[in-house]
Amino acid sequence: MTYARIIGTGSYLPEKVMTNEELATFVDTSDAWIRERSGIGQRHIAAEGETTVDLAEHASRRAIEAAGLQPEDIDLIVMATTTPDQVFPSSACLLQARLGNVGSPAFDIQAVCSGFVYALSVADQFVRNGSAKRALVIGAETFTRILNWEDRTTCVLFGDGAGAVVLEASEEQGILSTHLHADGRYSECLHVPPGVSQGYQAVLEGRAWVEMKGSEVFRMAVAKMGEVVEEALEANGLNREELDWLIPHQANIRIIKATARKLHMSMDKVVLTVEHHGNTSAASIPLALDAAVRDGRVQRGQLLMLEAFGGGFTWGSALLRY
Numbered sequence: 083m084t085y086a087r088i089i090g091t092g093s094y095l096p097e098k099v100m101t102n103e104e105l106a107t108f109v110d111t112s113d114a115w116i117r118e119r120s121g122i123g124q125r126h127i128a129a130e131g132e133t134t135v136d137l138a139e140h141a142s143r144r145a146i147e148a149a150g151l152q153p154e155d156i157d158l159i160v161m162a163t164t165t166p167d168q169v170f171p172s173s174a175c176l177l178q179a180r181l182g183n184v185g186s187p188a189f190d191i192q193a194v195c196s197g198f199v200y201a202l203s204v205a206d207q208f209v210r211n212g213s214a215k216r217a218l219v220i221g222a223e224t225f226t227r228i229l230n231w232e233d234r235t236t237c238v239l240f241g242d243g244a245g246a247v248v249l250e251a252s253e254e255q256g257i258l259s260t261h262l263h264a265d266g267r268y269s270e271c272l273h274v275p276p277g278v279s280q281g282y283q284a285v286l287e288g289r290a291w292v293e294m295k296g297s298e299v300f301r302m303a304v305a306k307m308g309e310v311v312e313e314a315l316e317a318n319g320l321n322r323e324e325l326d327w328l329i330p331h332q333a334n335i336r337i338i339k340a341t342a343r344k345l346h347m348s349m350d351k352v353v354l355t356v357e358h359h360g361n362t363s364a365a366s367i368p369l370a371l372d373a374a375v376r377d378g379r380v381q382r383g384q385l386l387m388l389e390a391f392g393g394g395f396t397w398g399s400a401l402l403r404y
C-alpha cells in the first residue's frame with residue numbers, strides 16, 4: 083500500500099512583529115483583553131510589498147531543504163490561501179515559477195482556515211493514486227491585508243505567515259486518513275463580503291474586510307473540532323490515548339482548550355503557537371507542525387492529529403503517522 087508521508091516541514095513569519103501593546107496604541111483594546119480572550123500575545127505583519135507568495139516561497143524552500151530535496155524534485159504544488167497575490171494566475175503557479183519545477187501541476191485551494199487540511203487531503207489522493215511522487219503543500223496568508231484596523235472585534239486576532247510540508251510516496255505509514263466537511267449556510271458568520279464578480283469597487287478601495295460573528299464562530303468551532311477528532315479516531319479504530327500530538331488550527335486558545343477538554347486530552351499533548359503569531363488562517367497548522375518538528379517535540383513514528391475549522395464554515399482533520 084502506498085502512503086503519502088511527510089518528509090520535510092518549513093515555515094516563515096514576516097520580520098515585523100506587532101505586540102498587543104503596540105496594537106493598543108491605535109485600537110481601543112488592551113494586552114490583557116486580547117490575551118484573556120484569545121491567548122494571542124503578538125502577530126507578524128508582512129512588510130509593504132511583501133506578498134503571500136513571498137512568504138510561501140520562504141516556507142517552501144525550508145521544507146524542501148528539510149526533505150533533502152531540490153525544488154525540481156517536486157511534481158505537484160497545492161497551495162491553500164485566502165489572500166492570493168493576484169486574481170489569477172493562482173499563487174501556486176506564481177510560486178512554481180520561482181521554484182523552477184515547471185511542468186508539474188500547481189493550483190490553489192480556498193477553504194480559509196481549513197485550507198491546509200483541505201490541501202493536504204487533495205495532495206494525499208494524488209500521491210496515493212500514483213499521480214504524484216513528491217508533493218509540496220503550503221498554507222500561506224497575508225491576512226492582515228483584509229483586516230479593518232478600526233474593528234477591534236476582528237483585527238486583534240489575525241496575523242501573516244506561511245507553512246509548508248513535502249509529501250513523498252512511501253510504503254511506510256504516513257497520512258492515515260483525512261476527513262473534510264463544509265456547511266455553506268453559515269457563510270455570513272465569518273466572511274469578507276466584497277469580491278470580484280460582485281463588482282470590484284470595495285476591493286479597489288481597500289474595504290474588503292473580514293467580518294465575524296465571534297460567539298457563533300466560537301460555538302461551532304468547539305463543536306466541530308471535537309467531532310472531527312472523534313470521527314478520525316473511529317474511522318481508524320484508534321483511541322485518543324494513542325495520539326501523541328493534537329495540532330489544531332491556531333485561532334484562539336480558548337477554542338483549543340475547550341476542544342481538548344471535550345476530548346479529555348491533556349494540554350501537554352497539544353501543540354500551541356497561537357501566542358506568537360495569532361490566527362494565520364491556512365498557515366497556522368503547518369506553522370505549528372514545523373515548530374514542533376524543529377524543537378524536537380514531534381518525533382518520527384508518532385501519531386499526529388491535525389484539525390481545522392474556518393470560514394465557510396469548513397472543517398476537517400488529517401490523522402498521520404509522522
Ligand code: COA
Pocket residue numbers: 110111112115116119120195234235238239294295296297299300303333334337361391392393
Ligand atoms: N478589546 C477590548 N474589548 C473588546 C474587544 C477588544 N479587541 N473586542 C470586543 N470587545 C468587547 C466587546 O465590545 C464587548 O463589550 P460589551 O460587553 O461592552 O459589549 C466585550 O468585549 C465582550 O465581547 P464578546 O464578543 O462577548 O467577547 P467574547 O468573550 O465572545 O470574545 C472573541 C470575543 C472574538 C474573542 C470570541 O468570540 C472568539 O474567540 N470567537 C472566535 C473567533 C475566531 O477564532 N475566529 C476565527 C475562527 S477560524
